[in-house]
Amino acid sequence: MTIKNVKKRWKDIPIGGVIVEPKTSLRNKTGNWRVQKPVFHPERCIHCMLCVPYCPEDAFIVEDGKLKGINYDYCKGCGLCASVCPVKAITMEDENVEQENDEK
Amino acid sequence: MNNLKIFVDSKYIDNYETVLPLSGAHAVAEAMRQINPDTVAAYPITPQTPIVERFSEFVADGKVDTEFIPVESEHSAMSATIGASAAGARAMTATSSVGLALMFEVVNAASGMRLPIVMPVVNRALSSPINIHCDHSDTMACRDAGWIQIYSENSQEAYEHAILAIRLAEHPEIQLPVMVAQDGFITSHSVEVVRILKDEVVKNFVGERKPIHSLLFSENPVTFGALELPDYFFETKRQQQYAMEMALKYYSDIANELTKLTGHAYPMFEPFMLDDADVALIALNSSAGTIKKVVKEMRQEGKKVGLLKIRLFRPFNYELMKSMLKHVKTIGVLDRSFSFGANPPVFSEVLASLRSENIFSFVYGLGGRELYESQVRETFDNLLKGKFDAKINYIGLRE
Amino acid sequence: MNPKEYSEKERALYSGHSSCAGCAMPVVTRSALASASEYNIVASAATGCLEVTTTIYPTSSWGVPWIHNTFENAAATISGVESAYKALSRKGKINKKYKFIAFGGDGGTYDIGLQSLSGALERGHNFLYICYDNEGYMNTGGQRSSASPFGASTTTSPAGTVHKGKEQWRKDLMKIAVAHNIPYVAQATIGNWPDMTMKFKKGIETNGPAVVVVLSPCILLWHIKPDEANTVSRLAIDSCFWPLYEVINGRYVLNYDPGKRKKPIEEFMKPQGRYKHLFKPENRHIIDFIQKRIDEEWEELKRRAEFDKAYIKSNSESEKQGRN
Numbered sequence: 001m002t003i004k005n006v007k008k009r010w011k012d013i014p015i016g017g018v019i020v021e022p023k024t025s026l027r028n029k030t031g032n033w034r035v036q037k038p039v040f041h042p043e044r045c046i047h048c049m050l051c052v053p054y055c056p057e058d059a060f061i062v063e064d065g066k067l068k069g070i071n072y073d074y075c076k077g078c079g080l081c082a083s084v085c086p087v088k089a090i091t092m093e094d095e096n097v098e099q100e101n102d103e104k
Numbered sequence: 105m106n107n108l109k110i111f112v113d114s115k116y117i118d119n120y121e122t123v124l125p126l127s128g129a130h131a132v133a134e135a136m137r138q139i140n141p142d143t144v145a146a147y148p149i150t151p152q153t154p155i156v157e158r159f160s161e162f163v164a165d166g167k168v169d170t171e172f173i174p175v176e177s178e179h180s181a182m183s184a185t186i187g188a189s190a191a192g193a194r195a196m197t198a199t200s201s202v203g204l205a206l207m208f209e210v211v212n213a214a215s216g217m218r219l220p221i222v223m224p225v226v227n228r229a230l231s232s233p234i235n236i237h238c239d240h241s242d243t244m245a246c247r248d249a250g251w252i253q254i255y256s257e258n259s260q261e262a263y264e265h266a267i268l269a270i271r272l273a274e275h276p277e278i279q280l281p282v283m284v285a286q287d288g289f290i291t292s293h294s295v296e297v298v299r300i301l302k303d304e305v306v307k308n309f310v311g312e313r314k315p316i317h318s319l320l321f322s323e324n325p326v327t328f329g330a331l332e333l334p335d336y337f338f339e340t341k342r343q344q345q346y347a348m349e350m351a352l353k354y355y356s357d358i359a360n361e362l363t364k365l366t367g368h369a370y371p372m373f374e375p376f377m378l379d380d381a382d383v384a385l386i387a388l389n390s391s392a393g394t395i396k397k398v399v400k401e402m403r404q405e406g407k408k409v410g411l412l413k414i415r416l417f418r419p420f421n422y423e424l425m426k427s428m429l430k431h432v433k434t435i436g437v438l439d440r441s442f443s444f445g446a447n448p449p450v451f452s453e454v455l456a457s458l459r460s461e462n463i464f465s466f467v468y469g470l471g472g473r474e475l476y477e478s479q480v481r482e483t484f485d486n487l488l489k490g491k492f493d494a495k496i497n498y499i500g501l502r503e
Numbered sequence: 504m505n506p507k508e509y510s511e512k513e514r515a516l517y518s519g520h521s522s523c524a525g526c527a528m529p530v531v532t533r534s535a536l537a538s539a540s541e542y543n544i545v546a547s548a549a550t551g552c553l554e555v556t557t558t559i560y561p562t563s564s565w566g567v568p569w570i571h572n573t574f575e576n577a578a579a580t581i582s583g584v585e586s587a588y589k590a591l592s593r594k595g596k597i598n599k600k601y602k603f604i605a606f607g608g609d610g611g612t613y614d615i616g617l618q619s620l621s622g623a624l625e626r627g628h629n630f631l632y633i634c635y636d637n638e639g640y641m642n643t644g645g646q647r648s649s650a651s652p653f654g655a656s657t658t659t660s661p662a663g664t665v666h667k668g669k670e671q672w673r674k675d676l677m678k679i680a681v682a683h684n685i686p687y688v689a690q691a692t693i694g695n696w697p698d699m700t701m702k703f704k705k706g707i708e709t710n711g712p713a714v715v716v717v718l719s720p721c722i723l724l725w726h727i728k729p730d731e732a733n734t735v736s737r738l739a740i741d742s743c744f745w746p747l748y749e750v751i752n753g754r755y756v757l758n759y760d761p762g763k764r765k766k767p768i769e770e771f772m773k774p775q776g777r778y779k780h781l782f783k784p785e786n787r788h789i790i791d792f793i794q795k796r797i798d799e800e801w802e803e804l805k806r807r808a809e810f811d812k813a814y815i816k817s818n819s820e821s822e823k824q825g826r827n
Contacts, residue, residue, distance in 0.1 A: 008561075009502040010339035015279060015347075016218030017340045017560060018317045019327035025519035025557065025564035033524060049506035053537075053696055054733060056529040058518050062510045074518035078525030079730030092730070142590040143583065171590035173582060176622030183576035183619065187547065187583025190570050193591055195583065213572055319545050319568040319584055320597055329571035330558035 030057065034077030037095045040069050044089040051081035051090060111299055116367035119305045126298040128291035131259040132198070132224045132284070133158035134298070135266035137168055138306035139222075142193035145173040145181040150236045151288040152200035152226040178203035182210040182223075189219035190328045192318030194270070196221065200288060201228035204242045208249070214281045215250025215344060217328055220273030220313070221281040223251075224266055227389065227440075228288040238288040240389070241441040244449045250344050252282040252351055253418040255388040259296045262286040264366060265415075267301075270310045271358045277350040279316060287390040305365055337471025338501055345467075345496075348419040355416060372416040373428055377403060381410030384429065386454055387438040388414040395438075414450065422495070425457035464492050468499035475499065504538060504700045512537045515544070515566035522556040525729030527693045527719040527736070529556075531635045532606060534696065535715075536567065538703035539631075542602040543567075545588075547581040549611030550574035552642045553635065575615040578623035578632055581605040585628045602707055603630035609650035610640045613674050624683040624712045631706040631713045634676065637721035645724045649674040652744075653796075654789050655777045657724065662780035667789055672796065680714040681750045687711075689749040692718035694736030698747050698758055705749070718745045726776020738771040743801040748808065754815050757808035765801075768794045 014020050047067050052060045059075040061068040070081075070090075082090040107123045126134060133155050136144065144163075146156035163172045173188075175181045181197045188195035199207065204225060214221050225243050229235040243253060252272060256262040262284065269282040286292055317326050332340055352372075359370040376392075377399050378384055385395050392413040402409045412428060429435060435458075439448030447455060466483060469475050479499050486492065504512075515536035522529055532553060536544065544567045548554045554571045557564040572580040581603050591597040605623075607616050612634040620632060639657050640646040647657040652673045656662035660669040680688045687709040691699040699717060706713035718739055720732040727735055739745035743765055747758040769790060772778040781789050 007335055007502060008339070010342040010346075013336070013339055013343070013561070014317060015343055016317070016328070017216065017330055017332055017336075018218075019330050019558065019561060019563040020317060020322070020324060022325040022327070022563060022566050023517045024562040025559075026517055027562055028519035028521070028559075030519055030521065047507075049510040050696075052510040053506050053534055053700075054530055054693070056522060056524070056526050057520075058514055058516070058529075058533060060510070065507065065511070067510075071518070076524035077729075079728075080525055080530075080733060083730040084733055142594070143586045145583065145586075169590070169593060171586040171593075173586050174626065175579065175582075176618060176625070180576060180579035180582075180619050180622050183572055183579035184583030184586065186572050187570060187580035187585075188587035188590075189583075191545070191584040191587035191591070192597075193587035195587065209573055210576065319570060320588060320591065320599075320601065322568070325566055325568045327558050327563035327565050327569050329554075330560045330563060331555045332560040336560050 029073045030076055031072045031074055034075060034095045036077040036079060036092045037072070038070055038075065038077065038079065038081055038090045039093050040067070041089050041091065044087050046087055046089070048086065050084050050086065054080050054084045056080065111297060113367045116365070119301055119365045121300050121302040123297050123299050125295045126259055127154065127293050127295050128256070128259040128262045128286045129154035129226065129293065130158050131263040131298045132266050132286070133162070134300060135263045135306070136196060137162045138301070138303050139194070139196070139267065139270055139310055140168045140307070141170050141196045143171045143173060143185065143188040143195045145175050145184040145197045147175050147178050147181045147199070147203065149178065149200045149203040151228060151292045152198050152203065154292065155198045155224060155226070178207040179210060182207040182214060185221050186210060186214050186217065186219055189214070189221050190217060190319050192313070192315040192321040194313040196223065198224040198226070200226040201242045202231050204246060205230055208246065211246055211249045211251065213329070218279045218344070218347065219281060220279055222266065222269045222273050222284065223281065224262070224284045224286070226288045226292045227285055236288070238290050239440045243283055243285050244441045246283065247418055247449060250280065251418060252280050252416070254282065254284050254416055255414060256284065256286040256291065257390055257392045257413065258291060259294070259298045262291060263298055263300070264362065264368060264370070267306055267309060268359060268362050268370060271361070272351065272355065274313050275350070275354050275358065276314070276316065278347050278354060280344070280347050280351060285389060290390045301365065309362065309365060332471060334472035334474070338473050341470050342498065342501055352419045352421055370415060372421050373424055374413040374415060375428060376411040376413065378410035378412055378428065378432070380408060382408040382433045383436070384410045384412055384432045385436045385438060386412045386414065386450065388417060388450065389440070391438060391440070420453050422457040422460070425454060429458065460495065465496040466499050467496065473500050504704065505697065509534070509537050509700070512540045513566065515540070516557065517564045517566060519562065520557045520564040521559060522552060523722050525722045525732055526552070527721070527732040528553055528635045528637070530693050531633070531699070531717050531719050534700050535604060535633055535703045538700045539602060539604065539707040542707065543599055545569070545581070545584050545601055545603050547571065547577045547584065547605045549577040549607035549616055550642070551608040551611050553606055553608065555642060574611055576619045577605040577607045577611060577616060579619040581630050582623040582626060582628040585630055604707065605630060605632045607632070607634055608641070609634060609636040609638060610648045612636070613650045613676050614648050617679070621683065624680065624685050624714070627711055629711060631703070631709070631715065633703070634714070634716045635719040636716055637719045637724060638673070639721065639724045641721050641724055650676070653793055654781050656780060657777070667780060667786055668777070676716050677750070680716070681753070683712070684753065685712040685714065686752055687713035687749070689715045690745065691715055691747060692736040692739055692745050694733055694740050695747060695759065702749065724777060726779070727774055731774060735771070735774055738766060738774070741766045742768050742771040743797055744768060744771050746801060746804055748804060754811040755804070755808040756811070756815070757805065760805070768797050
């Protein structure tokens with residue numbers, strides 16, 4: 001889902017440059033920055049959640065105390081998660097290789 | 105009460121509490137006591153110091169329930185005041201001279217964030233050479249900082265202007281900070297009789313601040329002081345200009361409301377024996393008092409001289425200035441500061457009021473917005489037609 | 504708070520910000536907000552990477568009320584917010600309870616914002632100041648700050664043929680903060696996340712000013728790979744370049760002592776491109792100098808913590824007796 005960023009006229013924006021809606025950066029999909037991509041291997045995961053606080057992008061999906069996957073809309077592919085994972089449940093792969101596979 | 109009868113018109117006497125011998129600084133402190141702001145950040149600087157000293161006494165004696173922030177510099181005085189105002193509080197500070205210069209960066213931030221801060225400024229020369237006495241180089245250096253500026257002839261005006269400034273600043277369509285200027289030592293340290301309104305009258309006049317956006321009151325968490333790139337910066341700044349236009353629009357309404365309580369008038373430009381004057385001086389702050397005395401004397405000698413005192417310097421009402429000077433043959437403008445290498449500030453504005461045919465303003469490129477050749481061409485074409493609705497126009501703004 | 508508990512909390516710094524891939528700063532910030540998630544928070548930030556990457560108009564990553572004023576005044580600004588809160592609470596205009604956090608980088612804290620911070624600490628405002636210290640001016644592209652370490656090459660202390668990177672020892676912000684006699688000062692880094700969040704929580708729950716200085720590796724300045732922020736900051740702990748300790752009411756508490764596993768400073772420096780020039784044979788003496796000074800500082804810190812241990816022990820015993 002992308003919200004079109006229509007630039008508003010001067011009379012239509014809140015005064016003082018104040019941003020009145022919190023969390024609006026969620027509109028900025030930073031996933032396209034990636035050159036490498038973390039791949040989650042659920043079968044190895046021990047759900048220690050160490051990767052969650054270490055993700056600068058807050059891109060991990062957690063449901064009912066279980067790690068479910070990675071939100072690639074925001075993941076910039078830094079690999080910090082893979083570096084802190086004690087059981088190698090996250091591995092880094094080249095982003096373009098993955099895309100080529102997808103296209104096939 | 106006997107004193108009151110001497111100094112106050114019987115029509116307004118019920119609104120007044122007393123008359124006090126007060127310096128300009130203490131008169132402003134008295135206004136601040138009655139305004140009872142939520143926060144006051146204070147840092148000493150000659151000749152502003154007696155304002156914050158007197159206010160500290162009010163805090164110490166529990167006469168106000170203000171949170172007093174004894175900061176370590178003027179920069180922090182304005183920074184903390186910005187924080188408090190953004191939080192939703194009615195926030196004040198006071199300064200002078202190099203103190204104002206030190207806070208210049210955040211003076212601009214206050215107006216940019218549209219925070220209705222009221223700051224008494226006691227005019228003093230900027231360094232160097234260091235000099236603690238009066239001139240207007242401090243507030244004039246801030247004339248483009250997005251603050252409303254009101255200049256005061258004497259202690260009485262300094263007192264009343266501080267009260268007026270709260271309403272002006274916090275008007276929902278204005279939301280701009282206000283400097284209330286008075287002359288260092290000449291006004292700030294000279295004791296005059298000041299008529300003091302009843303606390304209740306001031307309290308009712310200033311009312312409660314109703315912030316539009318605030319850190320503590322807004323329902324959604326708000327972000328103050330975001331980074332604006334060329335795509336939005338100009339629009340935010342255009343709003344500031346609009347707020348100044350609104351200040352011009354609503355100033356007289358608010359001033360008239362205060363007049364109903366005090367019996368004193370607060371015109372943007374105050375004429376003194378100007379109606380039939382052939383020659384007029386234009387001045388602001390305490391010198392207006394000196395000039396009035398001389399005008400009276402010279403009128404006795406049959407010389408047709410007059411004065412136009414500027415109260416509201418920002419925003420500046422060019423049309424009004426022009427109409428008030430229409431009949432005056434020769435005008436002298438008094439400036440208590442330089443604009444080195446250019447026309448001094450007050451002179452510059454008066455000149456602009458009088459000699460402005462066939463010249464238009466185009467504001468462009470704020471915050472890095474591009475100027476395109478096509479826009480230059482369009483501007484030329486419009487100038488060739490020679491017709492604009494407004495004196496100030498904008499290139500590349502999303503109207 | 505452990506990572507599991509963290510994963511269930513509202514984290515209040517949302518995705519879509521524009522900090523570099525692998526930057527430690529969002530990790531620090533989001534962890535701090537999660538550590539304080541039981542409270543209503545108002546945050547301020549100095550101009551810097553945090554501010555520019557999280558609030559590009561018209562979007563904001565913040566889930567708490569937030570204010571950026573200018574570069575040097577995050578502490579003064581939050582002191583105004585906190586004072587306003589006190590006044591408005593006293594006047595009955597506000598009923599919600601709030602706590603306050605100011606964030607600043609090392610430039611905005613050690614250098615240009617030091618006075619503003621000092622003033623706010625001395626005045627005793629009830630707030631937590633978090634310095635995310637990446638040891639240089641990164642928002643302007645990697646200049647030296649007074650937090651940049653000895654020997655590091657930056658764009659204004661470049662390693663050249665005559666000068667070999669920064670030639671001054673880094674400023675000790677901890678000592679400066681401690682000198683204000685405030686109740687809580689701590690040093691942390693992302694390399695020990697439970698320790699860091701424990702300190703954030705203590706800081707936010709301190710009655711009065713608290714300062715937590717967090718080493719926050721910068722991919723660009725440190726010339727490390729995007730996935731190395733954690734490993735390098737672990738090496739900072741293990742080499743005692745960045746010891747983990749707290750100063751509680753003036754008493755030093757050492758949180759971690761690597762003991763015999765203490766690593767040579769080279770191991771911390773080696774993965775970082777900013778120290779590359781020091782590994783030329785002719786610059787060996789510079790590394791030796793750094794090692795010597797790191798060792799001296801570490802020994803001094805241990806002595807101080809050892810000294811205070813006895814005091815803290817006797818104090819807590821007398822407190823117990825007092826209660827009885």
